[in-house]
Every structure is written in C-alpha cells, then in structure tokens.
Amino acid sequence: MKAVVYSRHGGPEVLSLTERDVPEPGPGEVRVRVVVSAVNPTDWKARTGLVLADAPDIPETVPNQDGAGVVDAVGPDVTGYAVGDRVWLILAAAYGPDAGTAQEYAVLPVEKLAPLPDGVGFDEGAGFGIPALTAHRALTVGEDGPSRLAPGALEGKTVLVSGGAGAVGNAAIQLARWAGAVVVTTVSNDAKAALAEAAGAHHVLRYPDAQLGSRIREIAPEGVDLVVEVAASVNAELNLEVLRTRGTIAIYGDDRGTGMLSLEFMANVSLNVRYQYLVLYTVGVDKLLAGAEDVNAALADGGLRLGEDRGVPVHRFPLADTAEAHRAVENGVTGKVLIDVSPAS
Numbered sequence: 001m002k003a004v005v006y007s008r009h010g011g012p013e014v015l016s017l018t019e020r021d022v023p024e025p026g027p028g029e030v031r032v033r034v035v036v037s038a039v040n041p042t043d044w045k046a047r048t049g050l051v052l053a054d055a056p057d058i059p060e061t062v063p064n065q066d067g068a069g070v071v072d073a074v075g076p077d078v079t080g081y082a083v084g085d086r087v088w089l090i091l092a093a094a095y096g097p098d099a100g101t102a103q104e105y106a107v108l109p110v111e112k113l114a115p116l117p118d119g120v121g122f123d124e125g126a127g128f129g130i131p132a133l134t135a136h137r138a139l140t141v142g143e144d145g146p147s148r149l150a151p152g153a154l155e156g157k158t159v160l161v162s163g164g165a166g167a168v169g170n171a172a173i174q175l176a177r178w179a180g181a182v183v184v185t186t187v188s189n190d191a192k193a194a195l196a197e198a199a200g201a202h203h204v205l206r207y208p209d210a211q212l213g214s215r216i217r218e219i220a221p222e223g224v225d226l227v228v229e230v231a232a233s234v235n236a237e238l239n240l241e242v243l244r245t246r247g248t249i250a251i252y253g254d255d256r257g258t259g260m261l262s263l264e265f266m267a268n269v270s271l272n273v274r275y276q277y278l279v280l281y282t283v284g285v286d287k288l289l290a291g292a293e294d295v296n297a298a299l300a301d302g303g304l305r306l307g308e309d310r311g312v313p314v315h316r317f318p319l320a321d322t323a324e325a326h327r328a329v330e331n332g333v334t335g336k337v338l339i340d341v342s343p344a345s
Contacts, residue, residue: 003103004322007060009049012323012330015063023098023107025075030110032087036126037101037319037339038066040167044330046093059097063322067092067101068116068125069342078110086116088125090133090288094281101126102322104342111285114292117300122344123314124299127306127336128171132298133280135172135228136291138250139179141276142226145248146179149294151301154181158220160242161185163230164201165192165334168252170311171304172228173199175295178303184219186212192334199311213241223247233257240267248274312336 001022006014025031043064068088071081081087090112093100099108116125139159140146146153159176163169164185176183177200185201187193196204203219205212216224216238223244229235230253239249254261263275280288298304306312313335317325325337 001104002319003062004319005060005062006047007058009047009058011048012044012327014047015323015326017320017322020103022105025073025078025107027076028078028109029075029107030071030078030081030087030113031073031105031107032067032069032089032113033072034067034069034101034104034106034341035344036068036122037064037322037341038126038129039064039325039329039337039339040066040130041329042130043093044326047326061093061097062100062103062106063093063326064101064339065089065091065093066126066129067106067341068122069106072105081110081113086122086125087113088116088129090114090129090292091280102319102339102341104319111289114289114296117296120299123338124304124306127312127314127338128295128299128304130280131167131171132175132295132304133288133291134168134252134278135175136294137278137280137283137287138168138172138228138252138276139176139226140291141250141274141278142248143246143272143274145226148290149175149179150297151178151303152180154179156180157225158182158184158223159226159228160216160224160239161201161228162235163187163255164196164199164204165311166230167312167336169228169230170195170199173201174304174310175298177201178298178301182220184216184224195308195311195313195334197311198309213238216242220244226250229253231255231257233259233261236261236263240264240271240273243271243273246272246274248276250276250278252278306336308335314338316340
C-alpha cells in the first residue's frame, strides 16, 4: 500500500511517499481503508518536533490525525463495526507511529472510530475531526451551560468565538448556531468576515478596534456567557470586559500571543470567571466519544458542513503531494486542507 512517512523532524521536505505492507488488525482493532485524510496544525507541529521538542530519534511515522474511510477488516472481539461501514477517525496518529491517516490503510482500536452518518461525505468526516471535537469541548464546559450539544441546548446563551474564520472557530460558530446560541465572532479582515457570516455568525466584528468591547456589550448588554478563545493572552483584557458574571473562557490557543497569560485577580474573582484550557489528547475517551455523537447529530441534521458556502474553503491534494498539503497549513491557508488517499468506492 502507499503511505507517506517521515523518520526525522523537520519541514515538509521530510515527508516521502513509500510502499508498506498492508497491516492486519489485532484484538479490538479495525482496519480502515482511508478515503480522505485531513491536515491540522497539530500535524505539522508533530512533524517539526514542536509537540515533542525533546524527543529522541523517532521511528518511521505516518502523519495526520484526521481521516475518513471504509472499514476493510475487523480483528477479534470487535463489535459495533463491520466490513463496509463508513467511518471517521478520532486522533488516529496518536495511537502510534503507524496509525496516521496519510496512508491507504490504517489499523486503529474501535474507540478511535465514529460512524459516518448516511448522506454525509468523507470530506466532512475527515475535515471536522479535530476542529469540531475541539469546538464541541469548548462549547460544553461553560458555567451554567450544557455538557452535550443538541438543538436548543444553548438557547438563551451568547457565545463569543475568537477568530471565526479559523477551522475551530468555524466549527464553533456552526455548532453553537445549531444548538441555538446567539453567536458573536471576531475576524481580522473583510474576506474572513464573509466566511464567518457564511458559517452562521449573527454578529461579525473586526479587530483591531479600540471600541471592540463596547460593540460586543451593545450586542450582549449582560455580557457573553462563553468565549471560545484562540488568542488567550492577546484577548485577556477584552474577555474580562465582555464576560458576564459566572462566564467561561474556553482556551484552545494563544495565537499572536506570548505563551504567558497574566490575570488580574480582583477582576476575575469578582466575576467568578471560569477558565477552561483544553486539548483533545488528554480530554478522555468518554468526552471524545460523546463529542463525536453530537458532531454526528449536527452533521446528519445539516448543522455542520464543509465548503465556502459554510465558511470553509476546501483545498485538495493527492497523497503524493502530502508535503505540499502540510506546507499550506503551516503557511496559514484559510479553509480546510484535504488529501485524497483512495477512491470512495
């Protein structure tokens, strides 16, 4: 089978296309024929060594966490999946160096799989893995808020999404809108504003703007209930300005920041602010599977979709050009980068 691998950390040039044996599933494992792989920032960061900066020499590794495809074989003791089932994958590459989705066949444990709903394409299954699960987690950690998403779950809530044209920001807008929230988002330019509006944001505001806090307060006079935050240190003061009492700031990034977050004690304690940091790798299997169920419900309901008409331009690459796909994400391309691995049928 064809697979893309790297055996040292570095730029996209360390990725190469090779031939490997088709792996066999063991007990509790499933072999998936990967149709579409997706590239996320975590994938190029792992490839460069930013995720494990002090790691020793690495084994030959197949990159990419997200993907979707068809169950090709099941190992002993596997229940719930059968050959021919359409699935999407949850943090595939975290299972081991041979498990990434930039290959024609991947072997994974059953808890790394989620069924792909009828009528939902492989593109959505691959493209909304990490972004949608991250957004789901951010939207379900709020003080006084729901732990699961469904239509009406966020009714009466106002959600502020920082960076609404990014992959997680887009998923957060779509999921929050589907769950009934009033969605406010911030973007840096008109092109990104158009994407955030297409995603379904009710209010799209530009930054930088010295009056941004007051503009948000005009929309939400009592303050926003939840902030989905990609730029924690940059937006620390703004978030306190616009957050309601017992509001929550769900942090998944520090874009444009310093890596250090300084908090004013009295301002935070008087509001009873909840800060929830989040990363999917350590959130727990139960949270991931619950998130996958809700994401599937949104996909099946049409509340979550890829495409420029939903604020997610798609950029496609063949498997042989995985290095270029990684380079595009590393250079900050807006939208979703997908890799065509094998035919859909």
